[in-house]
Amino acid sequence: MAAILTERRQFILKLVVQEFIETAIPVASETLVRKYKLRVSSATVRNELAALEDLGYLTQLHISAGRIPTDAGYRFFVENLMDRAPLSPAEQRTIRHQFYQVRSELDQWIHLAATVLARTAQNASVVTPPRSYQSRFKHLELIAIHDTTVLLVLVLHDGTVKQQTLTLDTARSQEDLRRYSARINERCADISTSQIEELVMRDQQREHPEFSDLEQQVLEVILRAMRQFEDQINEEIHSDGLIEMLSQPEFIPALIKAEDAERAVERMRCALEILTSGRGLSLLIPQALASEGVQVVIGGEHSEDEMREYSVVLSRYGVNGAVAGVLGIIGPTRMSYPRSISTVRYIASVMSDLLRELYGVEKRSLDQD
Amino acid sequence: MAAILTERRQFILKLVVQEFIETAIPVASETLVRKYKLRVSSATVRNELAALEDLGYLTQLHISAGRIPTDAGYRFFVENLMDRAPLSPAEQRTIRHQFYQVRSELDQWIHLAATVLARTAQNASVVTPPRSYQSRFKHLELIAIHDTTVLLVLVLHDGTVKQQTLTLDTARSQEDLRRYSARINERCADISTSQIEELVMRDQQREHPEFSDLEQQVLEVILRAMRQFEDQINEEIHSDGLIEMLSQPEFIPALIKAEDAERAVERMRCALEILTSGRGLSLLIPQALASEGVQVVIGGEHSEDEMREYSVVLSRYGVNGAVAGVLGIIGPTRMSYPRSISTVRYIASVMSDLLRELYGVEKRSLDQD
DNA sequence: ATTAGCACTCTCACGTCAAGAGTGCTAGTA
DNA sequence: TACTAGCACTCTTGACGTGAGAGTGCTAAT
Structure with a gap:
């Protein structure tokens, strides 16, 4: 039996993957024939399944169990076999409405x-806030709290707000602070971190520096905050829907009798670890940020070993040349790829439209596919 | 055998609670005698245990198992028997250092x-940000993003920053916006929500209102944001350390053989639910905010049924008359109350000192007990 | 190429059984 | 009266065995 991926085998592979995604139960030859009214016998299907196993697309947990897809099986499904599953108009409407509010x-x-990603795809979600690839100074505000304590509110070009406290050598009035911030705001309007750096440097070398000691102190704080910001840009991962993910059969021992219940507990702990530590995800974010379209990473394709049982569907969103972020779904390898991909794509488009509106670029169509 | 809580019974109750908190294993009469070198036989201890069970302080999971404390047992322990367990000087130093950074x-x-709460008490933690009981306007900034889109940055008296976008009818220059915000800042400096309300009302009733349409629009947004803020004040719960809590034996089937592993899974899901939904906690926050000292709520004492297996240790922190927040520990009823209480008390005092410094009140001692 | 038939393997749920842990009770002692 | 030794009793736990059922792989026939 030569291991050739015939048309029929592809069809059967598709059925197996769909069936397993739906039921989470290893799929048997008999089941396929019955459920999909195949015109061949279960024995024939068994032969084909064996061939698909030889090809590395399927495997079985033990000899008398049905087949489940391998990572390669899922990969082939995603690339070649999968049907699109756009969100229903009603779902699209609901989502748009929620964002409108x-x-x-x-x-x-x-x-x-x-939240919406998680609920729609019934898995955990990750979202990074929209950031410009390079932070630009927008506005500074200095607010006297008491005596020598000052609250520094820094607004960056992409709308990010950062607050810090600052202790001065000598007390200043709010009026003084206003003057300082006004000057810095004027001098630094819309310029980047490195340009501010340069500005400060040049000023210090003059005989009569333009900036006072206090202003230099403030600029130093601003620079540090902005640099810190640029470093953190990929680490600020917001996540939700752990509960949705943990409602998948993989985490419910009663539904997945094949294994020990302790495995389920261990798996829950691992999932929690992944989402709170951000390891294994932080590597994928910059990658997704640099790519167009929806990225899918399946199980063992991850570089991190603890991600071996999970797949990630990610997409960039944002406005070209202005701001960009990443959003996506994480779930067991047996996740509904069609649905996840559609959800991620749709919500990325909604977020992009919102941002475009905010930044004054003309709006594209919101309707999917 | 009259059910009287003799001295010796109290002592034995204390041993049982301490032992169970430490090991998570139901404690047997024999174990107590051996481990604590009691001068009486196990039979005597058994009699005392039976009496303590009659009194409602102990119970057993099944007839041939050791005793575990009831909620009432824990309560009596916390109120009357518990030894203080202040954090070690080294721990205190480390914590202070981290906050200093x-x-x-x-x-x-x-x-x-x-994070520190969770790691120190090895359980989940909850913290609400420091807020003043009544929000007062501090500062407003209007920043032109493009055309008619404006970013409104609102700073409240307690240092909270809130950002909103705003769409204007007609485009305004940044210079215009500066003038508007300057006037509002001047008029509204340091006043409360209701005072702003009044101000706006009075102004509208004049023949020639002082505030322009745009300014009124901005004030409306500010008011809404401030009101929304006051409503949310108890709902903004930040949490950490779920992993620490889920590392407790209660959640590890291998360590708690007495029950089905599925119970552990169900329990994990419930814990996650509690921490993400915030139900059951949101009731306790205002209560803690109104009390002095450390509050302890044990298992069935909770009004929410899903909290039956958990205890909460909470304390208020902040500066009297200025800002206050709540922080605490949540864990299984079998948590180390001495350690949790010390941890909560210490971190509350550190946070309070930091805030006092920020608000310019003299510093109290940081050292505990 | 397909399929009917069958032996084979492995899981799963159930029952049994013996060992062990811990108690409660009784009777006896200082 | 307070304590204790001893023992019967209960219940859990883990090991083992067993039979039903699921699903496969192979063979021989079409």
Whole structure:
């Protein structure tokens, strides 16, 4: 039996993957014939299944169990076999409506995106906030709290707000602070970290520096905050829907009798670890940020070993040349790839449209596929 | 055998609670005699245990198992029997050092507090940000993003920063926006929500209102944000250390053979639910905010039924008359109350000192007990 | 190429059984 | 009266065995 991937074998592979994604039960030859009304006998299907196993697309947990897809099987399914599964118009409407309701609260967007992703795909979600690839100074505000303590509020070009406290050598009035911030705001309007650096440097070398000691102190804090920001850019991962993921049969011992219940507990702990530590994800974010379209990483394809049982579906979102972030789904390798991909694609497009609106670029169509 | 709580019975109760907290194994009469070198036989201890069971302080899972404390047992232990367990000087030093490092980054404080609480008490932690009981306007900034889109940054008296976007009818220059915000900042400096409300009302009733349409629109947004803030004040719960809690034996089937492994899974899911939904906690927060000292709620004492297996140790922190928040530990009823209480008390005092420093009140001693 | 038939393997649920842990009770002692 | 030794009793736990059922792989026939 030569191991050739015939048309029929591809069809059977597709059925096996779909069936397993749906039921989480290893699929048997008999089941396929019955459920999909195949015109051949179960014995024939068995031969084909054996061939698909030889080809590395299927495997079985033990000799008298049905087949489950390997990572390669899922991969082939995603690339070649999968049917598109666009969100229903009703779902699209609901989602758009939810985003419409919080459109003016910038910091709610990520929360909402994470929640909606998780609920729609029934798995955990990850979202990074929209950031410009290079932070530019937008605005500074100095607010006297008391005596020598000052609250410094820094607004960056992409809308990020950062707050710090600052202790001065001598007390200054709010009026003084206003003057300082006004000058810095004027000098630094819309310039990048490195340009501020240069500005400070040049000024210090003059005989009569333009900036006072206090202003230099403030600029130093700003620079540090901005640099810190650029370093952190990929690490700020917001996540939601752990519960949704843990409601998948993989984590419910009663539904997955084939194994020890302790495995399920261990798996839950591992999932929690992945989502809170961010290891294994932080590697994928920059990659997704640099790519177009939806990225899928399946099980063993991950570089991190603890991700071996999980797949990730990611997409970039944002406005070209202005800001960009990443959002996606993480779940067991047996996740519904069609649905996850559609969900990620749709929500990325909604977020992008919102951002385009905010940044004044013309709106694209929201309707999917 | 009259059910009287003699001195000796109290002592034995204390031993049982300590032993069970330490090992998570139901404690047997024999074990007590051996481990604590009691001068009486196991039979005598058995009689005392039976009496303590009659009194409602102990129970057993099944007839041939050791005793475990009831909620009432834990309660009596916490109120009357428990030894103090202050954090070691080394631990105190480490914690102070960690807070010192992020002292200027206000938004890091809560994160750090949650992390440190969780790691020190080996359970999950909850922290609400420090808020003043009534929000007062501090500062407004309007930043032109493009055309008619404006970013509104609102700073409240307690250092909270809130950002919103705003769409105007007609485009305004940044200079215009500066003038508007300057006037509002001047008029509204340091006043409360209701005072702003009044101000706006009075102004609208004049023949020639002082505030322009745009300014009124902005004030409306500010008011809404501030009101929303006051409503949310108890719901903004930050949490950490779920992993620490799930490392407790209660959640590890291998260590708690007495039950089905599926129970452990169900319990993990419930714990996750509690921490993410915030139900059952949100009731306790205002209560803790209104009390002095450390509050302990044990198992069935909770009003929420899903909290029956968990205990919570909470304390208020903050500066009297200025800002206050709540922090605490949540874990299985078999948590180390002495350690949790010390940890909560210590971190509350560190946070309070930090805030006092920020608000310019003299510092109290940091050392515990 | 397909299929009917069958032996084979492995899981799963159930029952049994013996060992062990811990108790409660009784009777006896200081 | 307070304590204790001893023992019967209960219940868990783990090991083992067994039979039913699921699903496969192979062979021989079409």
